[in-house]
Amino acid sequence: MDERVIEPQDQKIALWRGVKGRCPRCGVGKLFRIYISQNTECSECHEDLSQLRADDAPPWLTIFITGHIVVPLIVEFARYEVFAEWIETSIVLLISFLCVYLILPRAKGLFLAGLWWQSKH
Numbered sequence: 001m002d003e004r005v006i007e008p009q010d011q012k013i014a015l016w017r018g019v020k021g022r023c024p025r026c027g028v029g030k031l032f033r034i035y036i037s038q039n040t041e042c043s044e045c046h047e048d049l050s051q052l053r054a055d056d057a058p059p060w061l062t063i064f065i066t067g068h069i070v071v072p073l074i075v076e077f078a079r080y081e082v083f084a085e086w087i088e089t090s091i092v093l094l095i096s097f098l099c100v101y102l103i104l105p106r107a108k109g110l111f112l113a114g115l116w117w118q119s120k121h
């Protein structure tokens, strides 16, 4: 075990490291290789990450948050006809894509860090 590793003393610290895509144990190594492809081991502290399985929780959280952003927008567009239909559709699709792209890796990091914390405490 590396002596320089500062393990989180608080679950919030571990979860925040996960949201940032960092190893929940050391906060330095990357949790993901590419986008949401999970590393099996931390490159810095060599913590085994292969047993952590977030399964459907990250997509669930991503859809939950994205839905709360996009659905009110769709309702407003339907009610007031602000722009031409093709523009409204384009805006909704762009915001949906951006929400999923930005939220999914952070949600996966959050759940992986939570699972890591539960396995250690």
Ligand SMILES: [Zn+2]
Pocket: 023, 024, 025, 026, 027, 028, 029, 042, 043, 044, 045, 046, 047
């Ligand atoms: Zn690490």
